[in-house]
Amino acid sequence: MRVMVVEDDAGVRDGVVAVLRAAGFAVDTAPDLPAADEALWVNSYDCVVFDRMLPSGDSLRYVGHRRAQGWQVPVLFLTARDSEADRLAGLRQGGDDYLVKPFAAAELVARVRSLCRRVRQDRPSVLRCADLELDAARHHVTRAGVVLTLTRKELLVLERLMTTVGRPVSHRELFAYGWDEMADPELNVLAQTVRGLRRKLRDPPLIHTVRGIGYAITPPR
Structure with a gap:
């Protein structure tokens, strides 16, 4: 299963990547929305993990725009913005899940794996x-x-x-x-x-x- 992590903080990004790779995911990274957009047009992913506030803007708006174009890759917002309004906005704009920092590694893996499985629901179980x-x-x-x-x-x-x-x-x-x-x-x-x-x-x-x-x-x- 291949995952994209979009995060501008190198320390957080490296930590998320290490957790996901240890769980068996293939992981690509991008520090901002332009780099993420280029990779998402070229490659296929089972899930994308977005930080909310990036140097190039709020990833929520990017996801909402791509959803309006028919983009269907599952999205997990991983962010410090923890208010109820933020969570609801993330889900309304096309996020499939919302996880607040700091997070437990096991919970991150479980949520990403669950989202990746959605991509495969149309396949036979065996x-x-x-x-x-x-x-x-x-x-x-x-x-x-x-x-x-x-x-x-x-x-x-x-x-x-x-x-x-x-x-x-x-x-x-x-x-x-x-x-x-x-x-x-x-x-x-x-x-x-x-x-x-x-x-x-x-x-x-x-x-x-x-x-x-x-x-x-x-x-x-």
Whole structure:
């Protein structure tokens, strides 16, 4: 799950990022609204965490404007503005949740995870390809009834592939889904992750390389 954190205070930003990455999220950051806007037009996110008062203005107005354009990514306002009027304004302008600073790390993770799940509500609760099953909510994977132990990155790559069984997913899309902007695609971590997945899934092979594009998962012939 990929999250954007928009926060101008470097100390707060680093703390939020550390908490979310420790919980397994891929996290990108922006210090102001122009930088956030550029990233949000280019990348896909499961949730965006906005500080309210930024050097470039109140993020509440930005969210309200984007909502009017049909933007639907879940938003959590993370702010020191704690009055009832502020909370209501945040929700009226398109915020999905509102968390006041200072906050408990566990509560932040729980709220972000809940918002990310909203993006995935239209997917089946369990993804299947032949005898392979993945329950993303429970992080539970089996093949032919045998439970498989996957790393977090292997699980994310497998989940993305299994949402489009039979169709290729590009290297770029897989990398964007499982890693954040701080990762270096030149390190070949995606290929290493796919190799580990193939080994754990065993034969007959399900994940296939699509030359010049990326990978696809398809049932055995």
